[in-house]
Amino acid sequence: MAHNHLADPDAELAPLLALIPNYEDTTTPLPTLREQFNTGFIAMIRNNQKALLPSDDALEIRDHKVSSGDDEIAVRVYVPRVAESDATFPVLVWNHGGGFTFGNLETDDYYLRIISAELKLAIVSVDYRLAPENPYPVGLNDTYAALKWVARNPALARADFKKGFLVGGQSSGGNYAAVLAHRAKADPEFAEAQLTGQLLQMPVGLLHPEAVPPEFAPKLNSYEQNKDAPMLTRKQMLDFLGNLKPDPKNPEVFPLLYPSFEGLPPAYIQVCGLDPNRDEELLYAEKLQAVGVPTKVDTYPGAPHAFHLIFATTAAAQKLEKDFREGIRFLLNAGASEP
Numbered sequence: 001m002a003h004n005h006l007a008d009p010d011a012e013l014a015p016l017l018a019l020i021p022n023y024e025d026t027t028t029p030l031p032t033l034r035e036q037f038n039t040g041f042i043a044m045i046r047n048n049q050k051a052l053l054p055s056d057d058a059l060e061i062r063d064h065k066v067s068s069g070d071d072e073i074a075v076r077v078y079v080p081r082v083a084e085s086d087a088t089f090p091v092l093v094w095n096h097g098g099g100f101t102f103g104n105l106e107t108d109d110y111y112l113r114i115i116s117a118e119l120k121l122a123i124v125s126v127d128y129r130l131a132p133e134n135p136y137p138v139g140l141n142d143t144y145a146a147l148k149w150v151a152r153n154p155a156l157a158r159a160d161f162k163k164g165f166l167v168g169g170q171s172s173g174g175n176y177a178a179v180l181a182h183r184a185k186a187d188p189e190f191a192e193a194q195l196t197g198q199l200l201q202m203p204v205g206l207l208h209p210e211a212v213p214p215e216f217a218p219k220l221n222s223y224e225q226n227k228d229a230p231m232l233t234r235k236q237m238l239d240f241l242g243n244l245k246p247d248p249k250n251p252e253v254f255p256l257l258y259p260s261f262e263g264l265p266p267a268y269i270q271v272c273g274l275d276p277n278r279d280e281e282l283l284y285a286e287k288l289q290a291v292g293v294p295t296k297v298d299t300y301p302g303a304p305h306a307f308h309l310i311f312a313t314t315a316a317a318q319k320l321e322k323d324f325r326e327g328i329r330f331l332l333n334a335g336a337s338e339p
Helices: 015-018 030-052 107-117 136-150 172-185 234-243 277-292 316-337
Strands: 059-068 073-082 092-094 123-129 165-171 197-201 267-272 296-302
Touching: 030 107, 059 107, 059 136, 073 136, 092 136, 092 172, 092 197, 107 123, 107 316, 123 136, 123 267, 136 165, 136 172, 165 172, 172 197, 197 316, 267 277, 267 316, 277 296, 296 316
Parallel strands: 092 123, 092 165, 165 197, 197 267, 267 296
Antiparallel strands: 059 073, 073 123
């Protein structure tokens, strides 16, 4: 297989990954697992990021309520503070990761503060409802409601869509971002506020491994090669997908199945070599490139899914972070309108 070499060990990461316990099924109740995620895991992420936090006066941060279906969700808006009172910014609508099952506005809070202040980028973070209590299409519809809210209310983020209107996310949030790009392309409501870029950081679930079209099969081996990878195994991925209760052939859950990729905004995709989702992510990039969508891809050989959150000081993680910023700049340059 063409991409199997991306799973070759990284000399710095390999001994660290060997310390991660093998995944085992757990009978721990989901509320307990979420509490562990919301305290221990998020605390660890924040500890790795706190040294880069901007000063408190570098940003204006406000939470808002957004109607979604018969309920409301929260969004958090990050706006850089600059000397010019009438300054406007490109905007990124961001969806956190967590396997569609974990996460909230705090998951990426430190990270988004850093990126917003550093790149002078307005960011809207979405607190979508989680599976399995809220299966497809609830979480996806929440993220779309937030995207529409930004399109209708640019002043609340001091956004100028001509400078850039990006949708993005990490992991499951990257899946949602990819689907939103397809939805918005066909929605006349976005005619005057077209997306200019999609930021897909190790997006998961672009294709269900048990419903692979025959023409895709020769290009996909990572679900088998990386089935027992640290950080994210095949079994874990299938469990997360199962929480959505999806039709495996539904392109709104598995966007590699969309019949057309034409007219989508430029894309930046980050791919981890030890991720079960690796090959479908690379195939997604290939589908975009085949129809002329400007697409930039960075790969991290020997690195498992979301490794940078834990092993933040490694060279591979530092490269990923630098690349992420360059990827945003690529999208802003590739998709924004001339003043």
